[in-house]
Amino acid sequence: MIKLFLIATLILGIWYWRIILHRTTTEKRKEFIWNSAIWALLIISIGLVVAGKIHWIGAGLAALIPLLKWIIVWGWRALPLLRMFGFSKQIPSQFKTKSLFVTINFSNQHIDGEILTGPYEGKQLSELTIEELRLLVDEWRENDKESFILLQSYILRTRDNSGFEGSSYSATKPDFSELTQTEALEILGLKPDATESQVQKAHKRLIQRLHPDRGGSDYLAAKINAAKDKLTPR
Template sequence: MIKLLLLASIALSIWYWRSVLKRMPREKRQRFLWSSVFWGVLLGSLLLVATGKMHWVGAGLAALVPLCKTLFAFSFRAWPLLQFFRRFKTEPSQFRTQNLHIEINFANQSMDGTVLAGDFADRRLSELNSDELNTLKEWLSGQDRESNILLSAYMLRAGIAGQHDDTSYGNSQQYYSTQLSEKEALEILGLETGVSHDEIVKAHKRLVQRLHPDRGGSDYLAAKINAAKDTLLS
């Protein structure tokens, strides 16, 4: 008798479920079906546990199956959105000269670089003390004026006094070129190949604001940033 009542209840529930599904708009049916599967598995598992035909651990695992599938489906739909936000990730701004490679990471507001030649080759600038930086700067002044100017910008932003600082960046433009390759321009603006016009303009504006001379930047860095934008938009 109990089995007959149970079967009748199940049949009535299925009939009611089908009638609700038929009346439901098509765009809402998929969500309703997943919800039905979840509750069906959950109630069925609880029933089996109550009748002693399934351990409660198995019931819990069974209930997780449709939930995991739902989460997977949600993650699949959310992936394009995650990729969209990834494009706005701030990449380090990179400046390369003959003897220096400097990166400015705005995520942690740090500026560091690597010496490419000379007695301090392969050393990080952050590893050098003020005396070593001044020694490097004196060597660069006779070897590579652009690297010397870039090192001055690093020392200025790091708050390190230099013995031979190039204080007049505007008058030192004769020592460096604003002719950049596409790769160099992308590195300076922290962008990747294939960026849009708006992304280039936004990156340029962001860097100019952050590397303004009043904020620890320099005319040299600003000139390179402007040249990078002009190169990519030409």
């Protein structure tokens, strides 16, 4: 008799559930099905505990499923906020010139660069001595102004009391008109699907952190501005 009652209740419940499902809008249907599955699991778990089929610990673990869903939903919604405050991993910013490819990771304050030409080709800046860096400074000062300024920024941020001074690029202002969208994304540390709001935030963050007074340069600031302009068509 009890079995017949349970079967009848189950059939009635499924019938009523289908009616509600058809009345639910398409936008809310997925959430309704998810919630229904959770409640069904809880009811079945409680029934099995009462019948002595499973231990109460198993039912308790099943009861944690709604909490897990809440954690996932909250984490997804809070992700933009976590990124804003720097709790999410950031994509490093990358600057490339004829002779140098520099990567700046603001999440751990690490900066390094690969040398692309000359006797030190393939080496990282961090592998060179201060004397070797001075040789590059002297060479690039005349032959590669962009690499020279980028190298100075690296030295000022990583090598204390090196005797180097910042430099303005105003006398030989570089032309960024051929900057590609991919390069602009690399400079700002963004993914291809970045929104205009993310571009603006990344630009503001980089300008603040690469100010000439903080080891940056006018050149870097100009390149960051060019990257923002490339990704935000007027």
